[in-house]
Amino acid sequence: MSTPSDKPNSRRRFLRTSVALVPIASVAGCDLRSSPSSATTAGHASAASADAERSPYKPTFFDAKEWAFVQAAVDRLIPADAEGPGALDAGVPEFIDRQMETPYAHGATWYMQAPFQQGVPELGYQLKLVPRDVYRLGIAAVDRYCEKTHGKAFADLDAATRDAVLGALEKGSAPIDDVPPGVFFGQLLQNTREGYFCDPVHGGNRGMAAWKMIGFPGARADFMDFVNQNGKPYPYGPVSINGERS
Numbered sequence: 001m002s003t004p005s006d007k008p009n010s011r012r013r014f015l016r017t018s019v020a021l022v023p024i025a026s027v028a029g030c031d032l033r034s035s036p037s038s039a040t041t042a043g044h045a046s047a048a049s050a051d052a053e054r055s056p057y058k059p060t061f062f063d064a065k066e067w068a069f070v071q072a073a074v075d076r077l078i079p080a081d082a083e084g085p086g087a088l089d090a091g092v093p094e095f096i097d098r099q100m101e102t103p104y105a106h107g108a109t110w111y112m113q114a115p116f117q118q119g120v121p122e123l124g125y126q127l128k129l130v131p132r133d134v135y136r137l138g139i140a141a142v143d144r145y146c147e148k149t150h151g152k153a154f155a156d157l158d159a160a161t162r163d164a165v166l167g168a169l170e171k172g173s174a175p176i177d178d179v180p181p182g183v184f185f186g187q188l189l190q191n192t193r194e195g196y197f198c199d200p201v202h203g204g205n206r207g208m209a210a211w212k213m214i215g216f217p218g219a220r221a222d223f224m225d226f227v228n229q230n231g232k233p234y235p236y237g238p239v240s241i242n243g244e245r246s
Helices: 010-021 024-028 051-053 064-077 092-099 131-150 159-171 183-199 207-212
Strands: none
Touching: 024 051, 024 207, 064 092, 064 131, 092 131, 092 183, 131 159, 131 183, 183 207
């Protein structure tokens, strides 16, 4: 895994790639319950409410140690820099926690009957683990690996060591049990992307900061006045599904 400082503009390239990989409905906020990596509405509650702004978020799925892991991991996947906010600023951990209480995280719309047999990549996901299981087992496995290898849990490691651990997970070379390392990393990275670019109604993209950074207009009703204005920047800020403007 490349670190944010490896090359000039590496963050910008990463985020552009992320936008291309996140389903458009995840960004615009539509229901994608049929997609294994979709960002579905978590209780239809907006994270932009005044109460949520005033009080710290309390996770409902992750325990304290898991929560520390999620925060430490997403902070390295999308760190804050001069280009824009990081995953922590955008509320990505809150988004992921909310997702764990949706039908998506329970695998409610997946075919989850035996036999479970890993096939060729073209067949897609074949494990018996739903997203909640991937996180619960994967976080515990990574922490065990870190404690054995580095003497500390993942969240207690310095940034460079956390990057190295995430890189090993991405490559599939980290010897963790219970969950294939590449599967766990892929789940974490995909949900981090979704939480960073989703509509704020899903709990992430706080203040629509990610949309402002890339110039995405959000859920505006129409763009008829700008259809033929090729090459000109769109002059207005984004609008969320529930009418929040920035």
